[in-house]
Amino acid sequence: MSTQTTLYRTLSDEAVKKKAEVWAVYLSFTLFLGHLLLIFLRNTFPEIDILQPLNSNYLSALYTPFSIILVYEVYLLILALPLSFTNSIQKQYEIISLIIIRRVFKDISMFDDFDQIAEQTEVILQLATDLGSGLLLFLMVGIYHHVSQLRKSIKMLSDEEISRFVYIKERVALMLLFIFTMLTLFSIYQFGTEVYRLLFFDESFSLDLNVIFFVEFYTVMIFSDVFIFITSFMFSQTYARLLRNAGFVSSTVILRISLSAEPELSGWIAAAALLTGIISQAIYVYFSRLKKQGE
Secondary structure, three states: OOHHHHHHHHHOOHHHHHHHHHHHHHHHHHHHHHHHHHHHHHHHOOOOHHHOOOOOOHHHHHHHHHHHHHHHHHHHHHHHOOOOHHHHHHHHHHHHHHHHHHHHHHHHHOOOOHHHHHHOHHHHHHHHHHHHHHHHHHHHHHHHHHHHHOOOOOOOOOHHHHHHHHHHHHHHHHHHHHHHHHHHHHHHHHHHHHHHHHHHHOOOOOOOOOOOOHHHHHHHHHHHHHHHHHHHHHOOOOHHHHHHHHHHHHHHHHHHHHHHOOHHHHHHHHHHHHHHHHHHHHHHHHHHHHHHHHO
């Protein structure tokens, strides 16, 4: 067994993933409580100028643990890649839906006065848009999973071809893990720099926390999916499989576009990406079953 394979299987071991999950939960709790404490200090001691740029709404602290969970989900996405291209795509869909739902917490924290909530029309509309598109994405992820379950009885590659394909995807996953680590560190640096400039130089906070890290990561995922798509030619030239994989790549591209779109549109653009994946998978299952019946 090669060093790369050993490394991947060590990182993807259930015990290792469980430890990572525990650490993610602990970190989420710690940062959540820390964020609440800072908001408390900001509201209790207004003379502390350094804390005044913080949002005074305690609900804004909900955004922090959700961000840690999202990063952990990206880790699981990368580990899922060698096991199944289908499952990896589903993980991408789950992450984008969580990003949209996370934005709901930010929308809620924008309310200045809950007693006059009806007067804050703009915030209500943004909240309704994010919540509606987030729930739609949640439903569509379920539909995609259901359609994908229908293909489990369809085996298009031999055991040897599957083994070779997994070998290649393991290397891609390890490269993605390296990039994931670098992007995480760079995003922390970006955030720290922005906070430092805000606190000590009174510069405006220009970083969009909704898409930090994820824009770059989904850009990398596009090239990763294209590489897997091209590699799949080595093992299968069937029309249905190639077109399905092309649909998956197109879906990832649309997901990336959704991250750069206006908040009012991003959720609906992401829904178009999921619809592309669902239809691609459904057509693949249909073609494969037709071929199986004709044999």
